[in-house]
Amino acid sequence: MNGRLFVISAPSGTGKTTLLRQVMTGIAGLAFSVSHTTRLPRDGERDGIDYHFVSRQEFLEMRDRGSFLEWAFVHDNFYGTSLQEVHGRLGQGLDVILDIDVQGAAVVRRSAALEASHIFIIPPGLQELERRLRGRGTESEEKLRTRLQNARKEMEAARDYQYLIVNDVLDEAAEVLRAIILAERAKAHRLPDGNPIMLRLDR
Ligand code: ADP
Ligand code: 5GP
Secondary structure (H helix, E strand, O other): OOOOEEEEEOOOOOOHHHHHHHHHOOOOOEEEOOOEEOOOOOOOOOEOOOEEEOOHHHHHHHHHOOOEEEEEEEOOEEEEEEHHHHHHHHHOOOEEEEEOOHHHHHHHHHOOOOOEEEEEEEOOOHHHHHHHHHHHOOOOHHHHHHHHHHHHHHHHHHHHOOEEEEOOOHHHHHHHHHHHHHHHHHHOOEOOOOOEOOOOOOO
16 A cells, blocks of 8 residues: 655744654654755764765766656755655555655645645744754854745745644644644545545444
């Protein structure tokens, strides 16, 4: 049986990674799609777990071979989702989380072959976003400015998503995200013609 795709986007610094860590440990059968990126690892990030960290040349070779389900240039770096990884996980019946930006989400949305639930996470405000990004302490001032500028544009894409979560109080946002995933899974218990799968009364 095939799994489902969940596309999750947010302006950088919103708390998407933090939320996903909290929610994913509590739900069985969910896999995180580990993207490829040309960005340098942050302190504590591990190759193959947070990202596959590759050179620009390796990334462009993969892109030209058609290895990506989608890819985008985000905040001055390339990021891409490996087709092989996603199809492998879906084929095992796992639901797959795609933590991708608004450009990548638009590609998935346009693809007739990829049915996904689209979730957008916003911070309670831009000042709080800046506070969180600064508090994380991973970006230079210049890179932080780029991410904040891009946040304004990314927020405009929120209307294209099926679900919107405000990450104000972390535990509350996590509860909403968990609820969405579980509700989407419940929707999946339907036959291709849309009828619900019924109990077998002869058992
Ligand atoms: P993203 O993955 O969206 O870029 P992170 O998960 O790295 O963001 O979170 C950015 C910073 O904000 C981190 O320092 C994290 O601890 C903090 N953070 C995340 N969620 C909340 C929240 N609900 N309230 C306050 N701080 C938060
Ligand atoms: P970060 O550098 O903070 O880890 O991620 C920056 C942005 O790149 C985030 O919006 C994140 O969702 C996005 N991103 C991560 N992996 C991918 C990917 O494979 N494809 C696309 N399109 N965006 C990605």
